[in-house]
Amino acid sequence: MAEEVSSQMNSLSISETNPSSSATISLVSGDDIVFKVEPTIAKEMETVQSFIDETDGKITTIPLPNISSHDLPYVIEYCEKSIAGKITKEFEAEFVKKLNNEEVKELFLAANYLNIKKLLDFLSQVIADRIANKSVEYVRRYFGIENDFTPEEEAKLREELAWTFTGVDPDDEDEN
Amino acid sequence: MGANFSSCVCDDGDSSSMRPRLGDIPESCVALVLMYLDPPDICKLARLNRAFRDASFADFVWEAKLPLNxxxxxxxxxxxxxxxxxxxxxxxxxxxxxxxxxxxxxxxxxxxxxxxxxxxxxxxxxxxxxxxxx
Known part of the structure; x- marks a missing residue:
């Protein structure tokens, strides 16, 4: 699949030797769906823009193998609002209301991968709100991560962090 | 590391395991989230796994929690x-x-x-x- 996309890219780079500045950019999701966006949108995505810059704008099809066609439209929507200067508290509240925990996490990783600072900051805050005051077990499940500590490391950590646990309620497991 | 499997346990029951994924949350991203949390939460979450522990040491996470002087x-x-x-x-x-x-x-x-x-x-x-x- 990756090869398919890159060969497509090569042919494009040959055929489009002198692209006009208004040429749309094609973003190809990991599941091979093409999203055509304005160059201004691509500018919001630093990773994409630096890719375009490196090839002097000759390449206009960018494969994004790590991002699904489910998540990419959200990213594009946010970037569009951002360019239009319409990122308001209301928009952000509506935007995040549509997203379940898994989607927030995937978008967060996508924002990191694409290097979209505003979206990354916004989602950091959203995730922080969703995991604040939750138990360690809850947050492990939230991120789908496993405890990779050895018992020794865990004991050491507890000792190091002893100063923080006075006055803090013990973990309420499975608190929601 | 089995992360994708355990993420299916998430209570929203989203069947997204077939989607392309970026994998585990990198330490730098964890630190961004920790920045928005209070010290008790940061220290509690340091017990999650190694990435969280290491992120919880990041200076920029703590900088804003310290008094100005x-x-x-x-x-x-x-x-x-x-x-x-x-x-x-x-x-x-x-x-x-x-x-x-x-x-x-x-x-x-x-x-x-x-x-x-x-x-x-x-x-x-x-x-x-x-x-x-x-």
């Missing part, structure tokens, strides 16, 4: 401790931890401390330390 207070505290280490050598988290202990100043006539680690009091005491030393 922490260098001054910490300098005083270190004098009392009679140690050779300087403020510049310490990580921001260690400075925060040290400021949570009672610090006696000026031959024990004045005292300051950060915490206990609850939200309201913490903010209050942060301000209080500021006024006190100013």
């Amino acid at each position: 922490y260098k001054f207070i910490m300098g005083k505290a270190l004098e009392e401790d009679d140690t050779t280490s300087s403020v510049a050598e310490l990580g921001k988290r260690d400075i925060y931890a040290r400021l949570c202990k009672h610090n006696l100043f000026d031959n024990g006539t004045k005292v300051s401390y950060l915490g206990p680690l609850t939200r309201v009091e913490n903010i209050f005491i942060k301000k209080w330390i500021h006024t006190f030393v100013a």
Whole structure:
């Protein structure tokens, strides 16, 4: 699949030797769906823009193998609002209301991968709100991560962090 | 590391396991999230896994939690401790931890401390330390 996309890219780079500045950019999701966006949108995505810059704008099809066609439209929507200067508290509240925990996490990783600072900051805050005051077990499940500590490391950590646990309620497991 | 499997346990029951994925949350991203949390949460979540532990040491996570004049207070505290280490050598988290202990100043006539680690009091005491030393 990756090869398919890159060969497509090569042919494009040959055929489009002198692209006009208004040429749309094609973003190809990991599941091979093409999203055509304005160059201004691509500018919001630093990773994409630096890719375009490196090839002097000759390449206009960018494969994004790590991002699904489910998540990419959200990213594009946010970037569009951002360019239009319409990122308001209301928009952000509506935007995040549509997203379940898994989607927030995937978008967060996508924002990191694409290097979209505003979206990354916004989602950091959203995730922080969703995991604040939750138990360690809850947050492990939230991120789908496993405890990779050895018992020794865990004991050491507890000792190091002893100063923080006075006055803090013990973990309420499975608190929601 | 089995992360994708356990993520299916998430209570939203989203069947997204077939989607392309970026994998585990990198440490730099974890630190961004921790920045928005309070010290008790940051320290609690350091117990999640290695990425969270390492992210919880990041200076920029703690920078905003320290009182504005922490260098001054910490300098005083270190004098009392009679140690050779300087403020510049310490990580921001260690400075925060040290400021949570009672610090006696000026031959024990004045005292300051950060915490206990609850939200309201913490903010209050942060301000209080500021006024006190100013």
